[in-house]
Amino acid sequence: MKVPLSRVAHTRSGDKGDIANIGVIAWQPQYYPILLREVTPERVKAFFGEMVRGEVDRFELPNLAALNLLLHHALGGGGTVSLRTDAQGKTLGAALLGMEIEVYEREFTD
Amino acid sequence: MRSNPRPPTPSPQPRPLRIANGQGFWGDWLEAPVRLVDGGEIDYLTLDYLAEVTMSILQKQRQMDPELGYARDFPPLIGRIAGRIRERGIKVVANAGGVNPVACARAVLKAAPGLKVAVVSGDDILQRIPELLDKGYELRNIDTGEPLASIRDRILSANAYIGAFPLAEALATGADVVISGRCADAALVLAPMIDRFGWGPEDYDKLAAGIVAGHIIECGAQCSGGNCQVDWQNIPDLANIGYPIVEAEPDGSFVVTKHPGTGGRIDTHGVKEQLLYEIGDPRAYLTPDCVADFTSLHLEDAGPDRVHGCGVRGGPRPAMLKASISYHAGWKASGTLVYSWPQALEKARAADRITRQRLDQLGLRFDEIYTEYFGVNACHGPAARPRPDDADPPEVQVRISVRGPDKRAADRFTREMIPLVLTGPPGGTGYGEGRPEVRQIVAYWPALIPREEIETRVEVVE
Numbered sequence: 061m062k063v064p065l066s067r068v069a070h071t072r073s074g075d076k077g078d079i080a081n082i083g084v085i086a087w088q089p090q091y092y093p094i095l096l097r098e099v100t101p102e103r104v105k106a107f108f109g110e111m112v113r114g115e116v117d118r119f120e121l122p123n124l125a126a127l128n129l130l131l132h133h134a135l136g137g138g139g140t141v142s143l144r145t146d147a148q149g150k151t152l153g154a155a156l157l158g159m160e161i162e163v164y165e166r167e168f169t170d
Numbered sequence: 171m172r173s174n175p176r177p178p179t180p181s182p183q184p185r186p187l188r189i190a191n192g193q194g195f196w197g198d199w200l201e202a203p204v205r206l207v208d209g210g211e212i213d214y215l216t217l218d219y220l221a222e223v224t225m226s227i228l229q230k231q232r233q234m235d236p237e238l239g240y241a242r243d244f245p246p247l248i249g250r251i252a253g254r255i256r257e258r259g260i261k262v263v264a265n266a267g268g269v270n271p272v273a274c275a276r277a278v279l280k281a282a283p284g285l286k287v288a289v290v291s292g293d294d295i296l297q298r299i300p301e302l303l304d305k306g307y308e309l310r311n312i313d314t315g316e317p318l319a320s321i322r323d324r325i326l327s328a329n330a331y332i333g334a335f336p337l338a339e340a341l342a343t344g345a346d347v348v349i350s351g352r353c354a355d356a357a358l359v360l361a362p363m364i365d366r367f368g369w370g371p372e373d374y375d376k377l378a379a380g381i382v383a384g385h386i387i388e389c390g391a392q393c394s395g396g397n398c399q400v401d402w403q404n405i406p407d408l409a410n411i412g413y414p415i416v417e418a419e420p421d422g423s424f425v426v427t428k429h430p431g432t433g434g435r436i437d438t439h440g441v442k443e444q445l446l447y448e449i450g451d452p453r454a455y456l457t458p459d460c461v462a463d464f465t466s467l468h469l470e471d472a473g474p475d476r477v478h479g480c481g482v483r484g485g486p487r488p489a490m491l492k493a494s495i496s497y498h499a500g501w502k503a504s505g506t507l508v509y510s511w512p513q514a515l516e517k518a519r520a521a522d523r524i525t526r527q528r529l530d531q532l533g534l535r536f537d538e539i540y541t542e543y544f545g546v547n548a549c550h551g552p553a554a555r556p557r558p559d560d561a562d563p564p565e566v567q568v569r570i571s572v573r574g575p576d577k578r579a580a581d582r583f584t585r586e587m588i589p590l591v592l593t594g595p596p597g598g599t600g601y602g603e604g605r606p607e608v609r610q611i612v613a614y615w616p617a618l619i620p621r622e623e624i625e626t627r628v629e630v631v632e
Contacts, residue, residue, distance in 0.1 A: 070399040070439065074448035077313050077614065083446025085439065109552035119452050121465050124442050128452050136540065139614050140223055141499060143540035143571035145548045154399070155550040 071153030078138030080131040080149030092125040098161035186417035193217040194390030209429035216358040217264035226326040226496035226612040228268035239270030249281030267349040275631035288345035292626035293352040296328045309617040324498040333458030336626035337361035356384025367420045378462035378484025379422030387414040393444035395434030407433025423480035436475040461485040490618040499613035501580040502573035505587035508600030517595035518568035536574035580608045
């Protein structure tokens with residue numbers, strides 16, 4: 061079934077220059093494999109469309125059941141150069157909560 | 171018989187070392203450090219004042235007045251808490267010195283006479299840029315690869331990030347207050363551990379643990395319930411949010427907590443959010459003192475508002491230090507107008523089209539013109555929900571921004587917004603704040619510099 065990412069994870073985002081980072085944290089350790097399968101760099105890049113001009117890198121933190129996403133050239137130049145209201149990418153993590161992912165019902169049983 | 175030389179035994183701890191952070195950036199909640207000092211036991215109070223853009227502002231202030239160039243909130247704060255920190259033996263570690271730590275120390279002594287203040291300097295390399303370039307260092311931009319020479323005549327500030335060891339050296343003088351300029355944020359928290367536990371430069375795992383603990387609390391309340399998505403409606407009493415405290419043990423394990431009776435919440439989910447905040451590769455978090463592996467950390471809830479961390483692995487410090495250079499990169503301005511229902515978005519889009527046409531007809535050229543629609547897609551762009559055209563919202567605010575090398579062009583743009591109210595689509599309002607301001611763009615140039623070029627100094631200012 062299709063659910064928004066918010067069903068299995070929460071996020072926090074910020075900036076490093078023109079790179080936005082989004083930490084994606086599974087609500088339960090058993091949801092971590094869902095993140096690994098569903099939250100791929102390709103899908104994240106497609107989700108943000110023209111907003112992300114560079115590549116998306118993904119790093120895995122199995123100890124925290126979490127992923128760190130780096131969205132390159134995603135902040136309109138970043139820092140003080142960017143003309144965006146959210147030049148620091150503070151709200152991009154919240155945006156990602158709306159990304160639709162595919163999960164199986166059995167994955168929700170503890 | 172000669173006894174074997176041994177490192178000094180750290181004095182026995184009746185309880186873990188308690189290190190608090192009361193300021194996550196310059197402009198953070200003014201009450202936080204006072205409440206940390208008054209609200210319970212702490213041994214060290216750390217305060218992080220310096221963002222990348224702050225350094226250039228401070229350089230400008232120093233150019234206008236040689237006694238300025240530091241975080242001006244800091245001396246009055248110390249004045250406010252001086253009695254209490256003296257009485258309890260609390261040490262303060264802050265990067266409030268900006269580009270003029272000695273002047274900052276003098277201001278602190280004026281606000282709180284009798285305190286012992288130590289200053290760490292050596293991070294400011296603005297005056298040394300010509301020498302460093304002559305030596306053959308290109309100081310290439312880490313992100314773009316460009317050599318610094320391409321912006322040489324536009325540099326406003328230049329600082330190397332220093333680590334925790336010089337800060338610990340300053341604490342070892344017995345100072346009540348340690349003031350530095352640019353340092354790695356987490357180093358403020360690691361320094362007291364080095365000072366108290368006697369950790370050395372090769373205690374990689376312990377140093378890395380201190381860095382992880384420091385990273386967790388360096389943004390203040392962002393790990394204790396602030397800006398936290400987890401059941402945010404039920405986070406208690408954010409109005410009285412407690413700022414974080416690390417209880418550190420000599421083996422590198424730690425607990426993140428806050429004073430009893432304060433608002434906010436500390437649990438593993440919130441701490442994880444902060445751990446991942448503004449990091450790159452979690453396996454190699456680079457600092458001047460070590461490389462920390464965030465994937466080795468084990469976290470668990472250890473009672474109400476207590477999170478225990480252990481298991482952190484680290485590696486040797488990098489050969490290069492990061493330098494943060496700021497430079498003039500043009501001018502920018504943003505103007506807003508509000509359009510109301512019906513067809514609010516359509517009207518706002520029309521205002522944008524008309525403005526762009528007028529700017530074009532005036533022959534004004536910009537590097538970028540960027541338009542956002544608040545209430546529609548300003549934050550999330552193409553990822554915004556619901557889709558902009560699905561709804562007819564009660565109102566939409568349009569924000570048009572320009573940037574470019576020509577200040578006059580940006581200034582001319584600021585005169586184009588308000589006339590739209592009488593010359594554009596119907597129902598424009600929200601121009602009460604008047605003509606927008608033109609602001610200088612101070613851009614940030616991250617580079618690497620060999621460690622041996624940076625010599626830190628510790629001095630006690632009386």
